[in-house]
Each structure stands twice: as structure tokens, then as C-alpha cells.
Amino acid sequence: MLDELEEALPALRAHRRSDLPPVDWAFIEREVGCAFPADFVELSTYYPPFVLDEFLSVHVPEAGRERNFVSGIRQMTGTLTSLRDDGMSHGHVPSPEPGGLVPWGDSCDGDDFYWRTGGDGPDDWTVLVAGRNDDWCEFRGSLTQYLAGLVKGTVAPDGLPPDFPVDNPTVETN
Numbered sequence: 001m002l003d004e005l006e007e008a009l010p011a012l013r014a015h016r017r018s019d020l021p022p023v024d025w026a027f028i029e030r031e032v033g034c035a036f037p038a039d040f041v042e043l044s045t046y047y048p049p050f051v052l053d054e055f056l057s058v059h060v061p062e063a064g065r066e067r068n069f070v071s072g073i074r075q076m077t078g079t080l081t082s083l084r085d086d087g088m089s090h091g092h093v094p095s096p097e098p099g100g101l102v103p104w105g106d107s108c109d110g111d112d113f114y115w116r117t118g119g120d121g122p123d124d125w126t127v128l129v130a131g132r133n134d135d136w137c138e139f140r141g142s143l144t145q146y147l148a149g150l151v152k153g154t155v156a157p158d159g160l161p162p163d164f165p166v167d168n169p170t171v172e173t174n
Contacts, residue, residue: 001039001144002046008148009052011171016046021063028061031070033096037115037122039144040104052147053169055161056113058105076103076112090136092116092128101128104143111160115143131159 006013023044029035040060049060061069080101083089095102095117102125105113110132115125127139127146137158139146149155150165157164 001142002042005043005144005148005151008151009169009171011169012047012050015048015050015171015173017048018046020045020048023061023063024066025061027066028070031066032073032102034102034117035122036102037125037142039123039142043144048173051172052151053165054108054172055164056105056107056111058143058147059103073103076106077101079112080114088134090134092130092136107132107160109161129159133159135159 006016023041025036025041043058044060044062047060048062049058051057059069059072077094080089080092080094080103084093092114093100099116099118101114101116103112103114107113112130114128114130115122116128116138117125119125123142125142127141127143129135129137129139131137135158139149139155141149146155150157151169
């Protein structure tokens, strides 16, 4: 799962760590109300939160900061709830509602990135991009497949700037 992303994005590998303490996934799952996709759990095992090409922030939980991660999810979910309540979410609903969205990232331009829950479990979830221009675009695959595809150019940056990401994109961590 992670190999495809690391191969497509060599700049990410420079931030790989094998000594990160384990994330308290039981706490996160209890607070958020769902389990998370295996590729995302694996990503958090080796990488801290990062920003792809000075644009897309991938919100990865860190050990000891799980409450911050949950707080970020709640904030983004609250925004989606407001959009839904105002009739501006194009029918998308926040988790834990059936088919609800769970946030995993955002951009410096105001785009939001979600998983659409459903199927037989978290590994069946799809990626949904809520572009700042009210574009809602879906990718049927995992988060790491989506990011790898964006970088390789095999996934169109639907809902995002057409020049994102550039060749050899950068990766920044805190």
C-alpha cells in the first residue's frame, strides 16, 4: 500500500521514520466513531503530518497528539454539517451518518479532502475532493493510491488547480 506512494513521491521517503511511537487508534476510533483505512493507519506508522507541494495538507495522527487529530476531524465535520444544513453539500453528509464523509486533509486554497464511508469497511471507502469552487470529485481508491496517482499524473487533479502537483513535488513536515 505505502510502497506505491513512496515510489511515486521520493521526497516523502526522506521523512520516513521507523521509531515513531504508536498512535492510540482505539482512542481515535472511539472518539470519531469509526475505524480507518489500513493504508492510512500504515502511513501514520511511518510518517508525521505532511504538506504535499506546498498545497495539500495530509492530516496524519501523531502519538500523544491524538486529541488534536480528533479535534481537527470534528472541526471539519462541523463545517460539512453546516453546509449540509444550508443545502450546500450536494447531498453529502458527515460521518457517522450512512455514507458520511470523514475528513483527512485540506489545501491552502480551501479545498477539503474526505473519505466517503460505505462498503464492507474502511478499506472500501473512496476519496472525495470538495474543491473550493464547489466542485465535488470522487476517486474510487485509497488515499495512498489517490496521492500516488496525483503525483504520477495518472489521477486527474479534479477540483484542484490543473498544475497541481508539479514535477518532483516537495514534501514538508512540521
